[in-house]
Amino acid sequence: MRLEVEHLDVSLSARPVLHGISFALSPGEVVGLLGPNGAGKSTLMRALAGHVPAGGRMRFGNEDLASLSPASRARLLAYLPQARVVGWRLAVRDLVGLGRLPWRNFAARATPEDDAIVERALGLMDVAHLADRPATELSGGEQARVLAARAVAQATPLLIADEPASGLDPAHQMMMMQALRRFAAEGRAILVSLHDLTLAARWCDRVVMLKEGRIAAEGTPEAVMTVARLAEVYGVTAHFSRDEGGLILAPTGLTDAAP
């Protein structure tokens, strides 16, 4: 099933935030959502997840995302918010198990199949060894992976992850991206917002770059991430190099037009 977004407009408190956003996402694809702070990345993701009203069209397969009930949307689309909230001292396994809620009828218990999906999500995010620990007592990076495992356990054809790699050490940043790639390889479509340009360039099939609520560029990382575009969108100069894994981008300074 393909996600197709056409002419999406979003206003927050009467202030226009997104203008005419159109893009598509295919199964098996990891698409990076880039752009400076305030460009509208989170708002776009929240609009897709149905948390803010939006004008325009959002279709996933044959479904109109905006007209779905919360319950049916939750079986199509998993959303990992940027804010990492763990309300009670839940064990990691119980927390990840919350991802199975949309698939269970009222008051039904977890099935062995639910348990298997939860264990796999724990393994995918490298948190299986923490399964019995209280989630509130983990480090920030561990919590980020546990919450990502919750979204993975929802096992939806579309995953929208808002900065899942921020605050992680380099090894776990790459592990996060690797996990998302493996999840996509199961035929799922993934939209992930990122601040780390090298991570986006090396792990995403395509990137969509936002600037001030509009799409500034869209395409393969090679095509989108150029010296001129980084200067235009982020207001930075950057050092580019390349190895067999793809582009390596290191921001080196501010341009005169830095925001």
Place this chain on the structure above:
Amino acid sequence: MKPAVLNIVLSALMLALFMASLAVGPAELGLSESVRGLFAGGGEAAGIIMRDIRLPRAVLGLAIGFTLGISGAVLQGFLRNPLAEPGIIGVSAMAAFGAVAIFYTGLAGTTLYALPAGALVGALVAVLLLLALAARSGSTLTLILAGVALSSLSGALTSLVLNLSPNPFASYEIIFWLLGSLKDRSIEHVWLALPLMVAGWLLIALSGRALDALSLGEEAAASLGIHMGRARFIIVVGVALCVSAATAVAGTIGFIGLVVPHLIRPLTNRLPSRLLLPAGIGGASLLLAADVAVRVILPAGELNVGVLTALIGAPFFLWLVVRSRREVF
């Protein structure tokens, strides 16, 4: 502890305290005499004492305790706030004001139902205000703020009535009622309050999924398929139904709704849905125990159970906070 084991152990405790509540009173009835009084028909003294005095008191202790425990648990889970308690949404304060207004008008003496009816009307006004202000689109924070505003408004109105009350005796009666008591309640009180409380419990039981999903925050819960507006409505109405019925027949009884969820939570896996039933049973046990205690401590006196629960509850809560300083919840 396994949920089933926990519920069975707590239920056994509740049942024992229910029996104790039936067995305690100024009239010294032997055990066999009490049991016979409870079940045998006829009008002998033991039967009247058991069926008309002690049974309503024990049943109300159980039901009101259950109400306070389960309401505290559902509100702490829903608002993700360890300080939430049944009074936080302002319904019990408005119910209390409704009853106080009945005292003031002098209708309290006309019929047994006047006082509870006033309390229920007050609670209804509170719920309508809450739903209009907060429950349709606002966040949980809006709900807390609206509840706090309602509580202080009804507190002020209650003070106003006390201020204007025609004679010291009326003020005394009002204050005494506000302290909360299960003394001298009749079986009519049970029939009035119990159906409302049971309806409230059932509504609250429907909210388990929403509570669990809310552990991850409101947006994550919504993306797990929870209809937030519906969950908010069910919880506000469920809590309002059972808490207003409890307040209508017993006045305000504090601290049970706050303390019991904290006592029970460490014995569960901390998923808010798994806390509801044991918190209810725990609340019933605690209120029954407190109501037995007031009769044992001052057999002839007028110690109100609401005073005892606050007197023991507050220091106990403090101890709980100090003991587990890292995390109360």
